[in-house]
Amino acid sequence: MEEKTVDSWAIRFAQIVSRFGTLRVSVLFVIITLFLTLAGSYAIRMGISGEVYLVDFVTAIFLTLLSAPWVLFFFSELIKQLENSRNSLKDVVEQLERLREEDVLLNRELQSNIRRLNHEIEQRKDAQLEREKVFADLEQEIKNKSQKEQQAKRLSTLLRSIIDASPDLIYYRNEEGRFAGCNRVAEEMTGKTEAELIGLTPHQVYDEELASQVVASDQEVFDSNATVTEELWLRFADGRRRYFEMRKVPFFDHDGHRLGLLAFGRDMTDRKQAETAVNQANRDKTAFIATISHELRTPLNGIVGLSRMLRDTRLTEEQFSWVSTIYASAITLGNIFNDIIDLDKLGRDRLELSLKTVSLKEFMQELSSIIQLLAADKGLAFESEIIEPLPALVEVDGTRLRQVLWNLLFNAVKFTQKGKVSLSVEASATENGASLVKFKVKDSGVGIPKEELENIFAMYYQVNHPDHQTATGTGIGLAICQKMVEMMNGDIKVNSVVGEGTCFTVELPLAISHKPAQFKEIAVSGLNILLVEDIELNVMVAKALLEKLGQNVDVAMTGGEALDKARSQQYDLILLDIQLPDMTGFDVASTLHEEGLAEQTPIVALTANVIKTRQEYLNNGMDDVIAKPIKKSRVVEVFNALFAEEQVEKICVVEEAEESELLSILDLDLLQMLVDTIGQEMVRTSVKVFQENMPEYMHVLEIALSAKEKDEVCSQAHKIKGAAGSVGLARIQKIANRIQQGDHPAWWENVHDWVEELQMAIQQDLPKLNDWLSQQTIDD
Template identity: 75%
Template sequence: MSVKQNPEPWAIRLAQKIHRFGAMKASILFVIFTLLFTLLGSYLLRIAINDEADIEDFISAIFLTMLSAPWVLFFFSELVKQLEQSREHLKDVVAQLERLRAEDVLLHQTLQNNIKQLNHEIEQRKNAQLERESVFTDLEREIKDKSEKEQQALRLSTLLRSIIDASPDLIYYRNEEGQFAGCNRVAEQMTGKTEQELIGLTPHQVFEEELARQVVASDHEVLEKNISTTEELWLRFADGKRRNFEMRKVPFFGADNKRLGLLAFGRDVTERKQAENAVAKASKDKTAFIATISHELRTPLNGIVGLSRMLRDTKLTNEQFAWVSTIYASGITLGNIFNDIIDLDRLDRDKLELSLKTISLKDFTSELSSIIELLTDDKGLQFEAVLSEPLPVLIEADGTRLRQILWNLLFNAVKFTQKGKVSLHIEAEKIDSNTSMVSFKVCDTGVGIPQAELSKIFAMYYQVNLPEHQSATGTGIGLAICQQMVSLMNGEISVSSVVGEGTCFTVKLPLAISKRPIQVEELQVTGLQILLVEDIELNVMVAKALLEKLEQHVDVAMTGTEAINMARNKQYDLILLDIQLPDMNGFEVANVLHEESLVEQTSIVALTANVIKTRQEYLDNGMDDVIAKPVKKSRIIEVFNALFAEQPSKPYQPVEEPKCDKLDAILDLDLLQMLVDTIGHEMVRTSVKVFQENIPEYLEILQLSLSANEKDEVCGQAHKIKGAAGSVGLARVQKIANQIQQGDHPAWWQNVHDWVEELHEAANQDLQKLINWVGQQDIDD
């Protein structure tokens, strides 16, 4: 915006012109002009007064003018000078005013901006004030809520503290430095110190030194690995009493996820521990009782069955043959009832195992029928065995267990049938090229079972109430064991019945079709030098007669010491070794024989009435096989053929084993081939890879557990390794792990360290052979 300026005064303009023209020139002109004005004025005045002018008038005028002119000139000059200075000063003032005006404009603009900013800030402050008031309102509400929550938290904290103090469990917590930071009343009672006295103390200042080291070690594990641990500790209370506590320790963290220390919870399990020990002792006593009674019962039973079987092979009258057959069938019946009792104990200890072998259904049925016919003939009943074709010629099954299941069903059928017949009907339905669902149907025309009882008959010790057949009763465990055995075989058992008309039991089992030839049941080796170690005269008589009838040469030792001495003096092909001897047990005898290298070319077969142990347990104790009493001719032939049929008749000469035999001792090639055929190379390779990734951790845990002398942990971990190795066909690793898991072995602690070392070596070596084998299968394909 432009400002209109006022015109300058005339004096200023005149001074500017004089200044531009020059002061000297202007002064001369002024003097001249003044002189002329004076002359002219004097002349005109004189004319006006006298009508004439004198020269003196002019001279006086000139004189006066010349006299006043310098002063006028000086005044005029000074005036001009002052006016010029005033003009310059005025110019400076104008410039100053212009600058001030510009600054004023800028200041005005700034002021306007500041006013706007101030208005904006005022508006913001109003909004902020409103927000502040809102915040204060919310804060007041939050403070009120927080106060209420703090009151509630205080109440909950008090309640929680009351609960913790009222808890029968031992509770304490410690900080990162290992010092006690709090506890409950049980901990106070145990330590004999109040919570305030405990705070700041370490375990070494509270517990006995040995216990303190153990506590600190587990605490260190919790804090170092950020994991929870569980351990059992015997703690001594302030009153001197010791109690067993199951301690659970966990790390605990604050709201910012920063670890604050650890919490420990201890439950008094002294009574439970005592109960477990009592149960374990009772179980051990029961097992020992059954083992003892098995030996005591099997001994006379061996004589009854063995001698009656041998009598049946002699010339007898029909009446005598019937009597002997009844004795033989009764002995078999007693043996099967006793097997039920043994299997009941095994089921209690989870030691019932299956031993699959190649079985001919036709021969199996014929053998079973021959014994059942003795029972049915004795009661005047008919027996019928029907095999419905098509049936697989050979199957893979545990013949002993299958025979026991069917025997129980057939024996019950005969027992509860007064007239009519008992039948066994076998049929099969093919599932795939490798498996058939084989059905065994046992029917009778007996008294039948009421519908209300059908759902209960498989319960342990349950017996159907049949008042009119009180004589036909039993132990009540046969069907229960049958059901569990069928379940172990992945099958199912069912029953249907009509009172007064009869009962039918149906057992369906998925059985593998065997592609291997059945073992020849005829003895293929004779002339063996056999040492029979047995202390019961009756058993010696039966076994010796049977062996000599099979054309073998038999020497007898009645004690373990006698057997060792005879083995030192003569080389035997086979030692049949009873386990219970008067001076030492069979395992100790076998151990001595192995230590003295007396049986490098001799097989040792356990001959025992103690069927509590599994076959594998005998193998793990230096035996090559086991034959249970009463001795069966078929079992002797089976074992002798397995041990000697493939050996040359000439004197023994060491020969290098074929490579495949060595690999067969390390890997379960049959299982592996079956897995490859069933699930394919890729899945087998994946399974082996998973085992390879996990086995180092398994072995590390096993070694740590052994170092800590935790027997149960060692056995449990060995069981885990055994299962894992078995699933990928590592037979030797599985066998060693099975040795380690048998914690009830009498020399377990003496041997377990060697077994674990052997397991480490076998796992490393055999796993590589397994990987090579799988890779070779890929190449072959």
């Protein structure tokens, strides 16, 4: 503590000397020393002698001046040395402080380097572990890759074996259109090995015509990046020709780059031959029915025509009864034959409706007059009832409606042994301004067992019951009735009690007609008519009928004779038979049009071949068609349409026929409701989803049908029914509903026809639905 005080004093003194300078401090020191010397001398002298002398002061001053500089010099040097030492010490301290700070910094840096080094050591340890792991993974990957390569090699060998074992033709080509590989069938077909084929183009393998076709379809695949299917005949190297269905698809690598195309060919020769045989059988069947139609209707024409004219002569009551029976029997035969013809048309989807203005009361009277003859022949009573109010005129295909009711009435008479048969008609208004007309056919016959009621509309189905063994039939009449009623957008129902009788109800939504009624009686007379017919009996019946209607008839028995007469004389109408001994009626009509002989003269076909549709006759130059046997009502209808009605009325008939057709395939009320509630765009989206899903549904259904998996067929049909119902495809929904009724006793006999009908309905009805939606857009 004392050392610190001394050091502090000395340091402070040295600091003072340094501050005020050595000279000033020295002068001050000398003065202080001199003063102290004088004071000391005075004190000592006073103490010793009690007196003070001047000499004492001089001596003191002299001694002080003599010694003081040396003392002062000594102390100055001492102080200087001390100050230098202090400064040196200070520098040393500062240097030591700097060294200490540098040592601290070095220590910190060293610690940091140590930590960094430790971290690097840890990193190197981790890197080493990671490296070891990578090496282990790499070793495992190499091992797995080797295993995968072996597995891929095995799979490649297996795949190659499968491809070579496939009976299908398989090959693939690159982007340049050159062969890049194939299977064994392709080698057999081309007569070249795969190694020989690789790098060749189709032009180097096939003949020029086939090569051009193949290259064109390849280019279509490359242009559209889509699957292309084509059918073509290929010639094998051994000379065999086989029919293949080729499907070509583009194929890509993992990055989406197209590498070329794959081609798969299925040998369809047997199927093609079977289709050809089926088509030939259908043509033969159609030709057979057409021939039978002509051959049977020729005598039938004579029976109906002559018996009808004979009834108008003076006969006894017994003779009139016999003639009426002949007349009714001939009409019955004609209607049975019509069922056979319509069955063929249904099989080819060629049955069509032709709407006309019909008086319901006159229609009932005409139908009742014929059925009354049949009923009377069996001793049955017949009642006809018209329940008012009833629309005076409606738009309906009278021929088809007559055929439906005729079948029902004929069955009623056939299955009734005693009692009566009745026919009634009533009508009620609908919301859209049309009329729901309801026909009821009742009988007091044997009845139908309850368990059989759902089956009677099946094709070829007949009730298996003891009470029905006395009456036989083909089993097609009611099935055709149901289809015709469905075409007219109606419904047919049946109620029956065994032993008490049966009641059939036909409900049809019919448009009320505001046009003038078609004349029941002919509205034109004195026409100069050229009748072209080669059968004497037909000439006699037709000529007698036409002359009775007040017309003038000239007859030609051949096509050449008809052309000669048409060139020499102007006729008001030409009734032209289709089957003539020297040429067809179509040839005659074509010549008349080419020579300008039919510009003012309508040509009406007379034909027993009702296989063809009315439109086909119109397309071949005819203005209308009259089927044989010739009926007075049909002659009156055609003559009045050609010579007594305005053209605008004909246009209305066509438009209303199209509207009726639309009503038969679409649920327009549902569709309009959907458009109003969820919007047209949403309806279009729903239709698009239906259209996209339907091919898959039909594919599954057809596969299940081929595999005879009844439950799957019914299940798939149920899906289609629901999907069709949700977008208003009424006809598709009805057909699918028939298919899903797997408990139907005649299901297997009819399901293939139903599936074909469903397929055709899908193809035809979807475009009509889209057209209807487009029309709504235009209307909006």
